[in-house]
Amino acid sequence: MGVQKAICLLIGLGLIFSLRASPVNAADKDKIPKYSVPPAPFSEGIFPCSDCHEDMEPDPTRRELEEHTDIQEMFDHASDQRWCLDCHNANDRDKLRLVNGALISFEESYYLCGQCHGTIFRDWKAGVHGKRTGEWNGKKIYRLCVHCHNPHSPKFKPLTPLPPPVRPTEIENRKLNDDQIPRNPIGDIQ
Amino acid sequence: MKSKKDKLTRRNFLKGAAAGTATLALPVGTSDASVWEAFFQKHFRELNKDEVADVIKRLEEEYKEKYKKDVKVKTTDAQPGVLFSYGLDLSRCIGCRRCVYACARENNQSRDPQIHWISVLRFEQGEKFVSNLEEADKYYYPEKVPEDGHFYMPIACQQCENPPCVKVCPTKATWKEPDGIVVVDYNWCIGCRFCMAACPYGARRFNWAAPQIAKEEVNPDTHYLGNRPRYKGVVEKCTFCIQRTRGNPGRYPACVEVCPVGARKFGNLLDPESEIRYCLEHKRVFRLKEELNTAPKFYYFFAT
Numbered sequence: 001m002g003v004q005k006a007i008c009l010l011i012g013l014g015l016i017f018s019l020r021a022s023p024v025n026a027a028d029k030d031k032i033p034k035y036s037v038p039p040a041p042f043s044e045g046i047f048p049c050s051d052c053h054e055d056m057e058p059d060p061t062r063r064e065l066e067e068h069t070d071i072q073e074m075f076d077h078a079s080d081q082r083w084c085l086d087c088h089n090a091n092d093r094d095k096l097r098l099v100n101g102a103l104i105s106f107e108e109s110y111y112l113c114g115q116c117h118g119t120i121f122r123d124w125k126a127g128v129h130g131k132r133t134g135e136w137n138g139k140k141i142y143r144l145c146v147h148c149h150n151p152h153s154p155k156f157k158p159l160t161p162l163p164p165p166v167r168p169t170e171i172e173n174r175k176l177n178d179d180q181i182p183r184n185p186i187g188d189i190q
Numbered sequence: 191m192k193s194k195k196d197k198l199t200r201r202n203f204l205k206g207a208a209a210g211t212a213t214l215a216l217p218v219g220t221s222d223a224s225v226w227e228a229f230f231q232k233h234f235r236e237l238n239k240d241e242v243a244d245v246i247k248r249l250e251e252e253y254k255e256k257y258k259k260d261v262k263v264k265t266t267d268a269q270p271g272v273l274f275s276y277g278l279d280l281s282r283c284i285g286c287r288r289c290v291y292a293c294a295r296e297n298n299q300s301r302d303p304q305i306h307w308i309s310v311l312r313f314e315q316g317e318k319f320v321s322n323l324e325e326a327d328k329y330y331y332p333e334k335v336p337e338d339g340h341f342y343m344p345i346a347c348q349q350c351e352n353p354p355c356v357k358v359c360p361t362k363a364t365w366k367e368p369d370g371i372v373v374v375d376y377n378w379c380i381g382c383r384f385c386m387a388a389c390p391y392g393a394r395r396f397n398w399a400a401p402q403i404a405k406e407e408v409n410p411d412t413h414y415l416g417n418r419p420r421y422k423g424v425v426e427k428c429t430f431c432i433q434r435t436r437g438n439p440g441r442y443p444a445c446v447e448v449c450p451v452g453a454r455k456f457g458n459l460l461d462p463e464s465e466i467r468y469c470l471e472h473k474r475v476f477r478l479k480e481e482l483n484t485a486p487k488f489y490y491f492f493a494t
Contacts, residue, residue: 123493127465128279128473131452136464138439148452158334159450162287165328166304173303173399181404182301186291188409189444 035142036134040106047106049093058090074153087112087151113145162186224248233362234375234414245377246414253419261410263418266436268369274430275370275487277455277469278344281494285310285335285342289445289454293346296431296444297417298409300401307395307428308346308445315339347372347393347428348478348486355385355394364425370459370487371430373415381423390479394427430456459487
């Protein structure tokens with residue numbers, strides 16, 4: 001029937017348009033304040049990527065890489081469904097690429113992560129997921145997702161704990177010289 | 191017959207005896223005026239501006255003499271419209287104890303005998319823990335954390351709105367400030383430890399011996415009611431880093447800044463835009479030993 005068809009068509013078109021017009025993050029991009037983040041944590045000497053990639057022909061196929069073997073080895077981020085150029089941009093390697101085709105810099109990589117991890121992104125924007133430093137009522141320093149999660153293997157890696165407290169039975173009443181006093185394993189907190 | 195006035199009453203006798211004993215208790219033979227000044231110092235909240243300045247000057251000289259460096263003692267007041275509150279994400283904490291030692295460093299806790307304001311408790315998964323902390327282990331020391339089948343809960347002062355420690359203090363040496371921080375005046379504390387007995391969270395620590403810190407590790411940025419160096423025989427506890435957080439802008443506490451997993455959240459409970467309010471509105475939150483009606487301003491939550 002004509003009416004039903006028309007309705008279906010309208011809904012279909014609406015869906016297509018909403019997908020096109022409102023990629024998950026770009027819609028509220030303007031609402032997000034510019035986060036103050038430290039520089040992206042690149043391995044030394046690896047950026048800008050265009051230094052090597054400029055003259056190379058992009059090859060989107062899944063294969064054994066000759067370079068970046070360390071990344072391929074650790075790659076554990078829904079790896080069956082993902083390959084380099086899903087996030088890295090083929091033609092300008094110094095940029096990342098969102099699913100809607102928008103190019104973003106490495107300093108804004110949270111938009112890329114937020115495409116899938118929407119609830120985490122929401123918490124991060126509010127300052128609840130992840131680490132903040134700075135001022136509770138002033139300038140807050142955010143961290144990029146990749147400061148704590150390796151984007152190629154994002155599970156948070158275990159840490160070595162600092163020593164347990166001294167048991168009450170081991171506490172002595174002793175007068176120590178300055179150089180004998182135990183040092184704190186953590187330095188000044190800025 | 192002796193008039194009633196001249197008669198040595200029981201009351202007068204006791205007064206005299208008390209004064210005499212007090213005099214004996216003072217260090218005889220010292221010519222250092224600061225000892226006398228400290229002894230006769232009034233309660234901190236009864237001091238006027240000039241008297242506060244005198245006290246601060248005396249303390250700063252005392253600390254300079256002891257630690258051979260300039261130690262600044264601030265008396266920054268609470269800001270109006272601020273009620274500090276803390277959130278800790280139990281689903282993120284990995285028990286690495288960075289907070290414990292960052293706190294010790296920032297707040298000039300004695301290194302020997304060791305004092306820590308934060309205890310990190312380790313529980314087995316599924317263990318009953320909210321009202322019974324007895325099964326917890328605070329001496330765990332594996333190679334790596336987090337360990338499978340365990341979770342961790344750091345505990346420090348819960349900054350109660352209805353603090354039992356304040357109620358029991360016989361000298362009013364501990365009180366709740368307008369911004370919600372429960373503080374201790376180390377010059378007024380007599381070391382009776384009633385507050386430690388009253389605290390259901392085990393958050394207060396006692397200086398059983400003279401606290402010792404290496405000179406180079408003394409944090410010179412201090413607050414009178416917070417991290418200034420303490421004495422033997424006084425009680426101390428977390429103050430939400432009063433020397434950092436009281437300010438406009440004020441910094442985050444040291445434990446927040448050091449936490450590698452970002453499990454620690456801090457902010458103004460009265461500000462609807464603050465991180466802590468977001469946690470309260472969007473996360474599953476609980477307060478420790480809620481049934482005791484202490485009304486902590488320290489919220490544990492699960493972000494996942």
